[in-house]
Each structure stands twice: as C-alpha cells, then as structure tokens.
Amino acid sequence: MGARQDVVDTTAEAQRLTTPPLLIVERVEEFLDGAGLGAGPLHIRRIGEGQSNVSFRIIRRGADVVLRRGPRPPLPPSTHDMIREAHLQQLLAPLGVPVPKILAVCADTHVLGVPFYVMDFLEGDVVTDRIPAHLDSPAQRRESGEAVLDMLVRLHSVDTSHGEIAKVGRPEGYLKRQVERFAGLWEMGATRELPQVRALAQWLEANRPQTQRTSLIHGDYRMGNLMFRSHGAVRVQAVLDWEMATLGDPLADLGYLSATWAQAGTPATLMELTTVTSQPGYPTREQLAARYNEHFGLDLSALPWYQALALWKAAIFSEAIYTRWRQGEGGGHDGGQDVGAVLEEGVPRLLDVAAAHAARL
Template sequence: MSADHPPGLDLDRLRALLERERPGLVRGPLTGRLIEGGRSNLTYALSDGTSKWVVRRPPLGHVLATAHDMKREHRVISALHPTSVPVPAPVLLCEDEEVLGAPFYMMEFVAGTPYRTSAQLAPLGERRVRGAVLSLVDTLVELHAVDPAEVGLGDFGRPEGYLDRQLRRWGKQLDASRNRELPGIDELHAELGRGLPGSPAATVVHGDYRLDNVLIGADDRITAILDWEMSTLGDPLTDLGLLVMYSRSLELPNSPVSTTAEAPGHPAPEELIERYAARSGRDVSAVSWYEAFAFFKLAVILEGIHYRFTLGQTVGRGFDRIGELVPVFIDHGLTTLQEG
C-alpha cells in the first residue's frame, strides 16, 4: 500500500461508512498515515485536505479482542469530553469488522506534541519544562475529580479489591514469561502483597499516565490525554505512582526505556507528590508502595518483551538490550519500598 493508504486503513470503505453515518463530514479525498509511537493499538492520522481526524484500531492480525477494546476506549473519551478533562472529541465508533477488519473508532485531531525523552523536552527551556510537567499533575487531579457515576462510568470497572487483583494479574504475567533467574523479583512481589495499602474512593484511572501519553500545546498546557486502553475504575494513586516513577532519573543512558526526568527544569518527584496531595486532598502517605508497584509492573512488562526476544518474536532495534534493564527496575522497586 502507498503511504496515503497504510495497512489496516481501507480509505474507500471508511469513506463509504462516514458518508452513511456522518454525511457531510468529509469534503475531499481522504488520505491517512500511521502515527508512530503507540505500544499496542494502531493510530492513524486522517485528512480530507481541510479537516483532520484520528483513527484507532487493534494491531493487524490481533486475536485477543479484550486486550484491544475499541468500544471501551471510545466510551471513556465520550464520557470525559464534556468535562474539564482534555480528551479528543469522539466522532464515530464502528464495531463492524467488515470495514477495516477489526472494530475501530474515530476522534478529532488535537494539536500538540508528545514528549517522549529528556532530549526532546529540554529545548523548551527550564521554565517551560517545569510548566508542562506541573500541568501533567494538575490534569491528573482533574481526571480523578470526575465522579464516574455522573458521567455514565459507574460500571466501568470493579474497584473493590482493585490493588489485590492488579498484583495477582501482574504476578501471572511474570509467570507466563519466566525463563531465567531474576533475583529479587519474587521478594518485591511478596513485599508488595504484604504491604497492600487501603485504597481511597475509586476514580477513573488512566492506567498509563505519563508525559508521552499526553499532547502539550503551545502554551505548555495539556491539550489531550491519549491512549486510554488500560483505563478502568480503581485506585487513583496507581496513576500517581506511575507518574512519579517516570519522573525519576533512572540513570539509563541510551536506554530503549526512557524518562523525561533529566530535562533541566523538570520538578522533583517530591514536588509532584506534594502538588497532587494539595490539589486533590488525598492522603499520599503510601505513595512509595504505588511507585514500587509501578517499578514491578515495568519489570514484568520488560521481561515479557525480553522473553519474546529470546524466542525470536520481536521485530526492530533495541530489543536485545531490554533484558539487562529488568534487574534495574527490580532494584528500584525494592529500594523504594525499603525507603518508604
């Protein structure tokens, strides 16, 4: 296929659907391109020469529909769009697999930049870096302030026992990709289980909240939160723990896993925690547990990638170095628990 007709995006069928479901929306020839950077679901930029949209669909050849639930993603942005939480406006949900070969949804295109590394963020300068990262915290507070029932998300998840289920789920993920000794990981898992905190009232949880899953506008404020595939109702402090983890300098030069923490002007994790606590009113005294849990999750995810690499199931560069990162995340998790 040409660059304007990327795999997984049949523009002729898509246009026919839009003319039927949203007549008058498209005014010129459609072109599309794959947006790089997504970990799982495929994201395309779509244009008719005048307007722009974004299409999200599962990976090509996927088999686990539950892991790539387009209806769920569409539901959460539809519910949040009328609130102060910045999400793209939903345009269309299509569950008919005849159109693109899988369910998909379409939303408005939002201008903004995703910053994935310290090197990309640093040119903004210290003042703007600080503003962008603090905006990330403030937007998380806004998300967690939304009453799920008021926006039709009262049944979006099962908040009771959320942390225990999460810990068991990631333990099973680890077991599924365990083919080498990983000193400390069982200790970390067990310590997390023994120290399970009591959760505050449930909120909508993003599940992967960090700087490169949002778009930053020209005023250094967040224009959209993206990638809602892991969202549910649960413990809001899991989002904070992950954000704090990604706000630490992990001292992994030239690593395929990066944070933005080394950009000059980036606020210290302690300031982000204090700002979240002050603005949300939540007790964050157990935040070390949530950060350690984030380190554990990342260790499991990276070990899964390493496992697939050893089986020859990965394509691209950098996968050969993922395995050496796993012990680093295990050590950080253990240290965080001990110091907390």
C-alpha cells in the same frame, strides 16, 4: 509472498501477506465514506510512539482525523479494547476532561481485523525527547511539569459516583486484583527465569496499603500521553491513550507518574519515555507528590509501594513484548530490530529499580 506490511491498498494485497496489515486503504475509505467523514483519496501517516495500540493520521478532502486501533491479533483477553476506550472518552468529554472528539467507532472486525475508532486530529505538542521552543524557558519547564500534575488532580477530582462513569470499573479490591492479575500474566507468558518477579509479587501482596480514596484513574498517566497547546501559555489541551483507565486507587497513577518521571541523579529505566524532565527546571518527583497532596491531603508514606507496583507491572508487560520479539513477531514499527537488546537488559533493570522503591517503604 510478502511477510509483513503495515499499510496496503486493497483486500487482495492483504490476502497475499502472511501477516495481516494494520490498515487496508480501500476498507478505511469505505468506512469513512459511510461515516460521512470527508471524501476522496487518503493521505496516511503513522503517528505516536505506541508499541501496542497504533494511531494513524488520515487526511482527505474535508477531514483530518486519527484512526486508533489495537495491535495485530491474537489479543490477550480484556486488553486493547478500542470500543471501551472510545466510549470512556465520550463519557469524559461532557465532564470537562480534555479528550479528542470521537467521530466514529467500528466494532466490525471484518473491516481491519480488530475494532477501531476515529477521532479529531488535534494540533499540539507531545513532549518526549525534545522540548518545544515555546516550552523551553526555565519558567515554562516548571510550568509544564506542574501542568502535568494539575491535570492529574483534575482527573482524580471527576465525580464518579453516578451515571455511566460509575460503571467503568470496580474500585473495591483494585490493588489486590492488580497484583494477582499481573502475577498471573507472568506465570502464563514468562520465557526466562527472573526470580525478582515472584519475590516482588509476594512483597506487594504482603505490604499492600489500604486505599484512602477512589477515583477515575488513567492507568498510563505520563507526560508523553498529554498534548500541550502549541502556542501561548503552557496548557494541556488533551489527555490521550485511555486504554487502561478504570476506577480505583488514585495513588496508582501518582506512583506510576513519579516512578517513570525522568530525574537526574536517580536510576533510569526504559519507562522514562519523556527523558527531557531530567533537565534543569522541571519539578522533581518529590515536588510533584507534594503539589498533588496540596489538593487531597493523603498519607503518602506508602508511595514507594505504588512506585514499586508501577515498575513491576511495566517489567511484566515489557517481558511480554520481549517474548513476542524472540518469537519473531517484533520488527518495524512494532519495536524495531533493537527491541530485543533493549528489553533483554531493560526488564531486569525495571525489577531492580522496583525493588529499590520497595526497600524505601
């Protein structure tokens, strides 16, 4: 009996596996047929770098789409909510936020075991460890970094005071809830003793800043979650991966962006997923923060607190991935055989760098 396979053709094949597949081709075909999205056989390729939520490009006659779904069950409460993520993008598109067009949403868990949605496939470049040729001159590197920041300003300028967008989160008490929630996640799932987690939790609560304004926040805002136009002037054509989005303190996004922005001469962490920004030409973290504040004029003296929060949270969810790997749930596209070694050292490193940010406050 096979233990694990990501994509199978039929329900009968899926039932023979000890671990459920991510896609069952015949069921996806039926769903796409019912939604009027193309016809004929499917050509499927996994795309993106997701360690939890998963995206597949699907091409058939008359359709070129992306199917996005959560990881294999069981799912932690309030995470990987594909229905909410799709709905949020449908709300943001009319407000001028560049997001992929949502084509269909499936809440029926009998199809793939979890909810999922289907969106238009967009041609473009996501920058991680390689700089596309059309973004590689010194001027284009600078413009790319500035475009990342300017899009963040655009998101934080969305009017969230009325309509359905006002209901996507509770901005009051956002920072306090973040600290409490992630401290609780650590207590529930920790399998090794890392004293810095609790020490930082106490420090974060004791030094929690007052929120100066509220806005739409992405929650995972970094260059790797943006798609650039593949030709012409430097431009962000889509913001991706809205799972963590809510209403709250916008400096949480700026803290996360700057704390995970790869920069030469600073301690690196496993959260620096777009490594190319450490090369000459890209803005520094300080330049990004200064450009941001040209628009909002906030007091950024507490930015190290938000940077520490970002890496402390990252350490906690990375430890959860490490725990699943130790329990035999890793491997393949869900992390690869080296994920254990990376996280065994990487999680304490995240905590060390978070503590270094905290020491700057």
